[in-house]
Amino acid sequence: xxxxxxxxxxxxxxxxxxxxxxxxxxxxxxxxxxxxxxxxxxxxxxxxxxxxxxxxxxxxxxxxxxxxxxxxxxxxxxxxxxxxxxxxxxxxxxxxxxxxxxxxxxxxxxxxxxxxxxxxxxxxxxxxxxxxxxxxxxxxxxxxxxxxxxxxxxxxxxxxxxx
Numbered sequence: 001x002x003x004x005x006x007x008x009x010x011x012x013x014x015x016x017x018x019x020x021x022x023x024x025x026x027x028x029x030x031x032x033x034x035x036x037x038x039x040x041x042x043x044x045x046x047x048x049x050x051x052x053x054x055x056x057x058x059x060x061x062x063x064x065x066x067x068x069x070x071x072x073x074x075x076x077x078x079x080x081x082x083x084x085x086x087x088x089x090x091x092x093x094x095x096x097x098x099x100x101x102x103x104x105x106x107x108x109x110x111x112x113x114x115x116x117x118x119x120x121x122x123x124x125x126x127x128x129x130x131x132x133x134x135x136x137x138x139x140x141x142x143x144x145x146x147x148x149x150x151x152x153x154x155x156x157x158x159x160x161x162x163x
Contacts, residue, residue, distance in 0.1 A: 046082030
């Protein structure tokens, strides 16, 4: 009987914790985990290695059911390194890999399910995260670069989208 009460109390606490979580949003955790898996494994960072957007984009287009925007930001200090297909929040997504000096920036992209959203920032275990939506695509960038630099990357990517 006592064990049953402990079990019920534990399950109630766990359910309350998850139900009370802000929005129950698991996307930041999934973005963080996928980014970390990528940078920790030489074979997982990219599936297609190329600094040429005209190589990476067709490769991703063949693997995804949407056309992911791929931009060359080398002149802005963020050269494209390659891309891979990943899985976030129940979606197959494009993971574009950019560099900033010796740092990796992973930009996850998938079709948007909502309106335009301005840049929002957060942090997971020392990595900065920037998210936004242009109303067509959802973007999540993550890196260990300083937050202002990751915001600058995001703004440069958005500006490249407009051209």
